[in-house]
Amino acid sequence: MSAPEREPTDKRWCEKVTLGFHNSGGTAVRSGTVTFGTHIIGALGIDWTTVESTEELPAPIGTGARKEKTWTVCVEAWRVPLGMHIETRDATVRWK
Secondary structure (H helix, E strand, O other): OOOOEEEEOOOOOEEEEEEEEEOOOOOOEOOEEEEEEEEEEOOOOOEEEEEEEEEEOOOOEOOOOEEEEEEEEEOOHHHOOOOOEEEEEEEEEEEO
């Protein structure tokens, strides 16, 4: 899995996050989930909290294949007051 690539949206509590996947195993990936860790950053750069969200993988991913997918990741708007923003820095994957 690649590192998350982030793009802003028109809402400060959402961003587009792209991940690349490469199946280097001996069998196809049939399903799985990706869990995003979205950090809420204050005006002075303080990381206040992390909110997790889970999405389905872009399966199937055949043996040796590569896939890329972009998700719009959001937190509740009330968690991101004016002057604050989000950064989806973390992603973990469960392959099946």
